[in-house]
Amino acid sequence: MERVIRFLQANPVQYLATVGRDGKAKCRPFMFCFEQDGRLWFCTNNTKDVYQDMQANPYVEVSVSSPSYAWIRLHGKAVFENNMAVKEGCMNNPIVKGQYQTADNPIFEVFYLDDPHGVIADFSGNPPYEF
Numbered sequence: 001m002e003r004v005i006r007f008l009q010a011n012p013v014q015y016l017a018t019v020g021r022d023g024k025a026k027c028r029p030f031m032f033c034f035e036q037d038g039r040l041w042f043c044t045n046n047t048k049d050v051y052q053d054m055q056a057n058p059y060v061e062v063s064v065s066s067p068s069y070a071w072i073r074l075h076g077k078a079v080f081e082n083n084m085a086v087k088e089g090c091m092n093n094p095i096v097k098g099q100y101q102t103a104d105n106p107i108f109e110v111f112y113l114d115d116p117h118g119v120i121a122d123f124s125g126n127p128p129y130e131f
Helices: 001-011 049-056 084-088 094-100
Strands: 014-019 023-030 031-034 039-045 059-065 072-078 108-121
Touching: 001 031, 001 039, 001 059, 001 072, 001 084, 001 108, 014 049, 023 049, 023 084, 031 084, 039 049, 039 084, 039 094, 059 094, 059 108
Parallel strands: none
Antiparallel strands: 014 023, 014 059, 031 039, 039 108, 059 072, 072 108
């Protein structure tokens, strides 16, 4: 898990893919917040389409590539939880703080990926790191 966390932190703008309520693929820029208690946490806004899409179908995939042409593909089930400790932790990110101001903002939501799986790979010819 540590390797996954380092990769996400080193490449801070990832892309989150969902299945839209119209049945079509949707992909949006997103940011990993942090790991806590073995969970990979993200945040969003409950007025956004992405939140509604994940309520309808919680299975998502996150992907990002590094400047050295390595990439991660990480999928799992988005589980929303009203976890104030996580929300407070998200406020340490100035971008999140600027959007939501406080952890108790009623539109501010946090979620983790349940049972995350994926790969970190590159063009080296070495086998990918699967987790």
